[in-house]
Amino acid sequence: MTGQRNESGNVVVLGGGLAGVACAHRLGDEGIGVTLVDRNDYHQFQPLLYQVATAQLPAEDIARPHRVIFHAYPTVEVRTAHVTEVDVANLSLTMSDGEVVGGSHLVIAAGAQPEFFGVPGAAEHAFPLYSVADAERLRLHVQDLVRAVSEGQLDEDALDVVVVGGGPTGVEITGALTELMAALATMDRIPKSGRIFLIDRGSTLLGAFSSRSHKYAHKKLTTQGAEPRLDTGVASVHADRVELDDGTAIRTRTVIWGGGESAAPVVQAAAGLKTGRGGRVDVLPDLTVEGHPGVYAIGDAANIPGAHGTTLPQLGSVAQQSGDWAAGNILRERNGQPPQPFHYKDKGIMAMIGRNAAVAEVGKHRHQVDGPIAFAAWLGVHAMLLSGAHSKADAFISWAWDYFERDHAATVEWSAKPKRIAWGDDAADVPHISVHRDHSSRKSR
Numbered sequence: 267m268t269g270q271r272n273e274s275g276n277v278v279v280l281g282g283g284l285a286g287v288a289c290a291h292r293l294g295d296e297g298i299g300v301t302l303v304d305r306n307d308y309h310q311f312q313p314l315l316y317q318v319a320t321a322q323l324p325a326e327d328i329a330r331p332h333r334v335i336f337h338a339y340p341t342v343e344v345r346t347a348h349v350t351e352v353d354v355a356n357l358s359l360t361m362s363d364g365e366v367v368g369g370s371h372l373v374i375a376a377g378a379q380p381e382f383f384g385v386p387g388a389a390e391h392a393f394p395l396y397s398v399a400d401a402e403r404l405r406l407h408v409q410d411l412v413r414a415v416s417e418g419q420l421d422e423d424a425l426d427v428v429v430v431g432g433g434p435t436g437v438e439i440t441g442a443l444t445e446l447m448a449a450l451a452t453m454d455r456i457p458k459s460g461r462i463f464l465i466d467r468g469s470t471l472l473g474a475f476s477s478r479s480h481k482y483a484h485k486k487l488t489t490q491g492a493e494p495r496l497d498t499g500v501a502s503v504h505a506d507r508v509e510l511d512d513g514t515a516i517r518t519r520t521v522i523w524g525g526g527e528s529a530a531p532v533v534q535a536a537a538g539l540k541t542g543r544g545g546r547v548d549v550l551p552d553l554t555v556e557g558h559p560g561v562y563a564i565g566d567a568a569n570i571p572g573a574h575g576t577t578l579p580q581l582g583s584v585a586q587q588s589g590d591w592a593a594g595n596i597l598r599e600r601n602g603q604p605p606q607p608f609h610y611k612d613k614g615i616m617a618m619i620g621r622n623a624a625v626a627e628v629g630k631h632r633h634q635v636d637g638p639i640a641f642a643a644w645l646g647v648h649a650m651l652l653s654g655a656h657s658k659a660d661a662f663i664s665w666a667w668d669y670f671e672r673d674h675a676a677t678v679e680w681s682a683k684p685k686r687i688a689w690g691d692d693a694a695d696v697p698h699i700s701v702h703r704d705h706s707s708r709k710s711r
């Protein structure tokens with residue numbers, strides 16, 4: 267459907283995640299007109315999704331309304347709309363009501379979606395952890411099971427969980443869930459912890475990390491009671507079980523999918539756009555798209571060249587820095603200068619395994635640290651990422667140290683509201699998060 271075309275000299279940005287917000291901020295700082303389009307009226311901070319899913323943080327703490335983020339940016343117009351088509355030839359987007367927004371440049375920052383790799387039943391029955399709505403849906407589902415078990419309506423094995431994928435997402439949610447279950451059992455809210463299985467095809471957890479981190483993560487998780495099953499693939503997912511490729515099955519009502527991601531559907535469907543690994547846009551070193559002047563792709567939606575023929579990973583710091591860099595290149599182009607190749611300042615890789623347990627690999631030689639030092643590194647990087655949406659990173663830091671050090675069993679209160687970060691926000695600054703609790707609604711995201 268082609269509707270009214272809204273043409274301006276603005277830079278059009280698709281997606282208000284870490285990449286899109288960084289890009290719009292830099293352009294807005296220079297007084298450049300920007301139209302930022304996102305289907306949600308808020309920015310979501312994915313690194314803390316597992317905290318929402320395990321009731322450690324309320325969802326609204328990691329979902330910041332775009333209009334609040336840009337309230338001091340008069341040249342940035344925020345549109346809340348679902349984009350159905352990306353037109354790289356005409357530098358425009360079509361929204362679900364048919365309206366077309368075009369501009370001088372088009373920045374594709376639509377992020378990613380969970381990738382189920384065609385595993386039968388996964389899209390229907392597994393819980394992905396990619397958005398605030400996903401995290402809320404999972405929290406409500408587990409909460410329902412805990413209530414039913416504590417009231418004797420379900421057997422205690424109804425709390426068994428299967429996590430698919432031993433990367434940072436799978437490891438972090440496994441660590442948080444084992445702690446949550448242990449705390450609920452200690453408080454006699456449930457008769458005993460549910461078993462938490464962590465399945466991965468590979469022979470280690472945290473595959474991208476060093477062997478010392480692999481061992482650290484494995485030891486911490488098993489000490490906490492988790493049950494990693496490595497060298498094992500998931501053959502199919504059902505409402506009541508997961509079937510594995512070794513012929514065995516695990517009975518479970520909760521399968522959490524941390525098994526991979528690919529570019530947002532609207533990016534993969536864009537006519538004329540060359541996509542590569544993970545359906546992401548293959549960009550040139552300066553973040554432009556070959557053969558399409560004026561088009562940039564950044565963050566999780568792009569395959570960004572790194573050193574020695576590598577591609578940069580899907581990380582918050584890559585997203586934020588590429589957004590800022592794309593804006594810098596657009597400013598250069600507007601001044602008649604050529605865009606410059608992106609230089610990524612590597613912040614390292616890190617994962618939180620649980621309270622008092624984290625791994626980080628930082629610096630050029632990927633120096634490995636763990637425990638509180640790793641947590642401090644995690645905190646520094648994540649406070650910086652969050653500062654793009656929240657000006658009060660110190661509130662986040664004080665909440666996070668409290669979380670890291672406090673006695674979880676003594677503080678978890680499943681039915682109560684989780685402890686908030688003291689942002690000091692205006693009460694009216696709330697995001698509109700809608701959570702569909704049935705599985706079928708998720709398939710259309």
Ligand SMILES: Cc1cc2nc3c(=O)[nH]c(=O)nc-3n(C[C@H](O)[C@H](O)[C@H](O)COP(=O)(O)OP(=O)(O)OC[C@H]3O[C@@H](n4cnc5c(N)ncnc54)[C@H](O)[C@@H]3O)c2cc1C
Binds near residue numbers: 304309376435582
């Ligand atoms: C569970 C999890 C934990 C993570 N933990 C870490 C971590 O600890 N450290 C780290 O560095 N990185 C982490 N990451 C990765 C990091 O969060 C991402 O790399 C980063 O958020 C990508 O930013 P982005 O702006 O490219 O995409 P996103 O943040 O996904 O933003 C894309 C935006 O585009 C919008 N959009 C998409 N399609 C449409 C459409 N059709 N119409 C309108 N709007 C649309 C979406 O609503 C979204 O707001 C984690 C990711 C996940 C999923």
